[in-house]
Amino acid sequence: DADVTQTPRNRITKTGKRIMLECSQTKGHDRMYWYRQDPGLGLRLIYYSFDVKDINKGEISDGYSVSRQAQAKFSLSLESAIPNQTALYFCATAPDRSTGELFFGEGSRLTVL
Amino acid sequence: GQNIDQPTEMTATEGAIVQINCTYQTSGFNGLFWYQQHAGEAPTFLSYNVLDGLEEKGRFSSFLSRSKGYSYLLLKELQMKDSASYLCAESGGSYIPTFGRGTSLIVHP
Numbered sequence: 001d002a003d004v005t006q007t008p009r010n011r012i013t014k015t016g017k018r019i020m021l022e023c024s025q026t027k028g029h030d031r032m033y034w035y036r037q038d039p040g041l042g043l044r045l046i047y048y049s050f051d052v053k054d055i056n057k058g059e060i061s062d063g064y065s066v067s068r069q070a071q072a073k074f075s076l077s078l079e080s081a082i083p084n085q086t087a088l089y090f091c092a093t094a095p096d097r098s099t100g101e102l103f104f105g106e107g108s109r110l111t112v113l
Numbered sequence: 114g115q116n117i118d119q120p121t122e123m124t125a126t127e128g129a130i131v132q133i134n135c136t137y138q139t140s141g142f143n144g145l146f147w148y149q150q151h152a153g154e155a156p157t158f159l160s161y162n163v164l165d166g167l168e169e170k171g172r173f174s175s176f177l178s179r180s181k182g183y184s185y186l187l188l189k190e191l192q193m194k195d196s197a198s199y200l201c202a203e204s205g206g207s208y209i210p211t212f213g214r215g216t217s218l219i220v221h222p
Contacts, residue, residue, distance in 0.1 A: 040214060043156070043200065043202075043212040048209060099204075101158050102156075102158070102210060104157070106155050
């Protein structure tokens with residue numbers, strides 16, 4: 001089983017719908033991140049959390065919100081999805097700040113029609 | 114990552130050596146990472162450099178020059194399975210990795 005699990009893996013939805021992408025991890029890491037990946041643009045940071053009570057905006061947080069329900073769970077929500085939010089979304093974890101190496105989930109491919 | 118620059122695409126021949134360059138600009142530096150990402154899959158960690166010099170790990174090596182804001186990933190004895198995107202990422206003052214746009218490496222027979 002994967003150490004960082006994302007659900008759903010694939011989702012097609014319509015403009016205006018609310019969508020939640022969930023991430024859970026068994027690595028015991030404090031740090032969790034949400035990135036989106038678009039062709040030619042690389043990975044861009046949406047939100048990150050260093051512990052349960054800590055939530056921070058990343059480079060492209062507009063249109064997104066997050067919830068850190070527990071150390072192991074970090075959810076990303078799109079309150080009203082729009083087509084330009086069509087992308088591949090990755091959750092990642094990190095153990096501490098000594099290296100910052102990230103451990104990625106398998107990704108959630110979201111299509112907004 | 115607007116502060117990280119790497120080539121968009123490279124091609125190489127099976128068995129050869131290829132060097133993928135990455136330049137970065139940062140106000141605080143806590144390490145330079147390289148990740149490999151096959152199409153449709155998650156990135157996987159390849160290397161980490163925080164001090165100047167060369168780090169060797171099997172067929173892959175990574176180099177860092179902090180004064181020049183420069184790193185490269187060296188892949189030796191290329192195999193077809195090395196066809197992938199290679200992501201350069203810099204960990205800045207807050208230890209939050211910022212990624213370049215990735216280099217797509219195509220290895221042909």
